[in-house]
Amino acid sequence: MWQLYHFPLCPFSRKVRLALSEKGVAYELKRENPWDASDNFYALNPAGRTPVLHDSERNRTLVDSQAICEYLEETVDKTPLILGTALARAEIRRLVALFDESFFHDVTGPLMHEKMKKRIVLRAAPDSGVLRSAMRLAHEHLDYIDWLIDNHRWLAGAQMSLADFAAAAQISVADYLGGIDWTGHDTAHSWYRVIKSRPSFRSLLTDKMEGIPPASHYADVNA
Amino acid sequence: MWQLYHFPLCPFSRKVRLALSEKGVAYELKRENPWDASDNFYALNPAGRTPVLHDSERNRTLVDSQAICEYLEETVDKTPLILGTALARAEIRRLVALFDESFFHDVTGPLMHEKMKKRIVLRAAPDSGVLRSAMRLAHEHLDYIDWLIDNHRWLAGAQMSLADFAAAAQISVADYLGGIDWTGHDTAHSWYRVIKSRPSFRSLLTDKMEGIPPASHYADVNA
Incomplete structure (x- = not known):
């Protein structure tokens, strides 16, 4: 296995x-x-x-x-996640890279450094300026998700794809660490609630990092 | 076009x-x-x-x-670059990510920041400590290339692949900026010379960044 x-x-x-x-x-x-x-x-x-x-x-x-x-x-044939024409597959990969690289660089990475690594490894207090900057940049990324979902049902088009899971994976960590504020992002929020209620998401929502409790709404699939 | x-x-x-x-x-x-x-x-x-x-x-x-x-x-069928079994293709993609992410993070990125962006955009002097660290980490990456090429002809196996071009692309920029010292890396150096003499490499070697002359040996395919 x-x-x-x-x-x-x-x-x-x-x-x-x-x-x-x-x-x-x-x-x-x-x-x-x-x-x-x-x-x-x-x-x-x-x-x-x-x-x-x-x-x-x-x-x-x-x-x-x-x-x-x-x-x-x-x-594995089941549930294609990089699907469609070569051009559609390129769009999925573009968005996966955007979340893996830019969202991680702007939001998830700084939050993990300030709220996880500093607590567990470095034994230092988080830098509130870095946290504010990460949360501001999170809003820009959520704006982009709003725009994508205004144009089609899932991030990369009419079908659910790896782009949705790459984005939701980054957001779920940022959300655990209290870095996601959905105010003004109803469209992105609805999309995330749908992903969050999938059976594949369950084990992520029950996972805990010792010494770092999740934000209060984190595991609530309706929040 | x-x-x-x-x-x-x-x-x-x-x-x-x-x-x-x-x-x-x-x-x-x-x-x-x-x-x-x-x-x-x-x-x-x-x-x-x-x-x-x-x-x-x-x-x-x-x-x-x-x-x-x-x-x-x-x-495009010509010259497959992500080739072989699914496992072989995963190995190619692992190495591409290693050079795109780790080599860039450790070596190319810092060199570009200190020797290109600071000169062209920020109008500041390079930080010699950062340059020394990048060159030290370059040696570790070249050690890994030595080890890979000791085990098979190209980075990912018996066939030339995108892994070779991803690595050579990063090294070529680091080399332009004077960050590559091949001392002690004969195996990696021989591999790089072979890639560097391919026709596909020619336009890279004649490219210049205005205001930033390349290291003296940069465009010499025998160096």
Whole structure:
């Protein structure tokens, strides 16, 4: 069986968990903190980052969330997530990269540094200026989601795709850390509620990071 | 015809230029500086980043270097660059992400900030501590290339792939900016010389960034 090396607030592991669940692929979770990684983990991934998907019985190791999702897409027919024409698939990949890179750089990454890493590893107080900036940039990204959903049902078009799960994975971590304010983003909020109520999302909503309680509304699928 | 929006030292545009040339796809270059981007460019890519591949006649716009390379792979048969079994393709994508993300974060990005952006945009002196750190981390990445090439002919296996071009694109920018020292990396150096002498590399080696002369050996395919 596949084992997914992850930690609860890793947005890239969350993207892979959603893809695995949507595609009905069985897996078990293995906890790995990149800031305190084991030798065994470095042997699997010299870059020392989660997620890593590993199958010891068949000696298969997959590294990098997008490489993993492309592999799942190529090998599992159920629930296509990178679908449509080559041009439609390019649009899905553009949006996945936008959330994996820009949203993470602007919002999720700074929130994780200030509210998770500083508490668990660095034992320092969060910088309120950085937090304010991340929340301001979150509004810009939510504006873009509003605009996309005004134009079609899902982020990349008429069909649900990996773009929706990549975005929701980032937002779910930012939301856990109290960085998402839906005020003025009714359209994006409705879209997120739909994703959040999917069975694939359940295990994300019950996951906790020790010492860091989630925002009060975090696990409420109606909030 | 395709137009590629780029600037000469954008490593991600270089990866796409190499893929386009290897696949024999005709294109013309359009200069765009992300730090001074036009409204027209933001209309093509709200994220304001190069590369963007645009075809105005057929109204096609592709954004994000990896989305572009995947599109080329799906639509152009010549010179497969993401090739082999699903597992082999995952290994290629892992290495592409390693160079696009880690090498860029550790080496190319800091060098571009200190030696390009500070000179052209910020009018400030480079920070020698940051430059030393980037060059030290470059050695670690070259060690990894040595190890990969000790084990098989190309970075991802027996065949040349997008992993080789993603790595060479990053290294070529770092080398232009004087950040690559091949001492102790004969294996990686031989691999890079082979890539550097391919016809697809020629236009990269003659490209200049105004106000920033390349390192003296940069365009010498024997150096």
